[in-house]
Amino acid sequence: AQSVTQLGSHVSVSEGALVLLRCNYSSSVPPYLFWYVQYPNQGLQLLLKYTTGATLVKGINGFEAEFKKSETSFHLTKPSAHMSDAAEYFCAVSRSGGSYIPTFGRGTSLIVHP
Amino acid sequence: EPEVTQTPSHQVTQMGQEVILRCVPISNHLYFYWYRQILGQKVEFLVSFYNNEISEKSEIFDDQFSVERPDGSNFTLKIRSTKLEDSAMYFCASSVSGDPPLHFGNGTRLTVT
Numbered sequence: 001a002q003s004v005t006q007l008g009s010h011v012s013v014s015e016g017a018l019v020l021l022r023c024n025y026s027s028s029v030p031p032y033l034f035w036y037v038q039y040p041n042q043g044l045q046l047l048l049k050y051t052t053g054a055t056l057v058k059g060i061n062g063f064e065a066e067f068k069k070s071e072t073s074f075h076l077t078k079p080s081a082h083m084s085d086a087a088e089y090f091c092a093v094s095r096s097g098g099s100y101i102p103t104f105g106r107g108t109s110l111i112v113h114p
Numbered sequence: 115e116p117e118v119t120q121t122p123s124h125q126v127t128q129m130g131q132e133v134i135l136r137c138v139p140i141s142n143h144l145y146f147y148w149y150r151q152i153l154g155q156k157v158e159f160l161v162s163f164y165n166n167e168i169s170e171k172s173e174i175f176d177d178q179f180s181v182e183r184p185d186g187s188n189f190t191l192k193i194r195s196t197k198l199e200d201s202a203m204y205f206c207a208s209s210v211s212g213d214p215p216l217h218f219g220n221g222t223r224l225t226v227t
Contacts, residue, residue: 043118043120043205043219043220045218046215090157094214099170101162101170106155
């Protein structure tokens, strides 16, 4: 079985500050890992993904995430927050073999203050 | 960029009524999915569909639910007799192959009164 835990339902940062959204996963096989973003009244948009290879993954809008197998983590970071980054962020895991159906976390709402 | 489109964006229905949620996946995609998100909870997998049949389904996807690809472009989710607890945002997604990532639509917010 696979699962995802996102620590913190809400994260609040000031514009220009570091963004850190935490994600820990559980998977019995090597995982595929994803971050999706959901802006108000929109669908889920893929930010970045890890499948194999380099453990530091760069995505759109300046976000990146690092796969740390020893910590079973895939935290999302951005050096400097923009007001436009305010959204809901979802971490997801799927198996690297067998069923590829992603399992999502509860989501973290990022609030950016001026 | 091609998009997954869902209609309607918001549907209100009375308990016990049937609803059909509609989706148009990206045209060259072969795998289709429905997820739902109850307010404040996680995005949950309902069902995947490939080659005109269900390939996987979750425990949530009971006999009240059905999916269909009635023509070459639409993919529908039917709830036969809605319950209050079916109120949620329903997302359709598609992928080229069975590998992620999935491409999601904007969702249909279903409110059952």
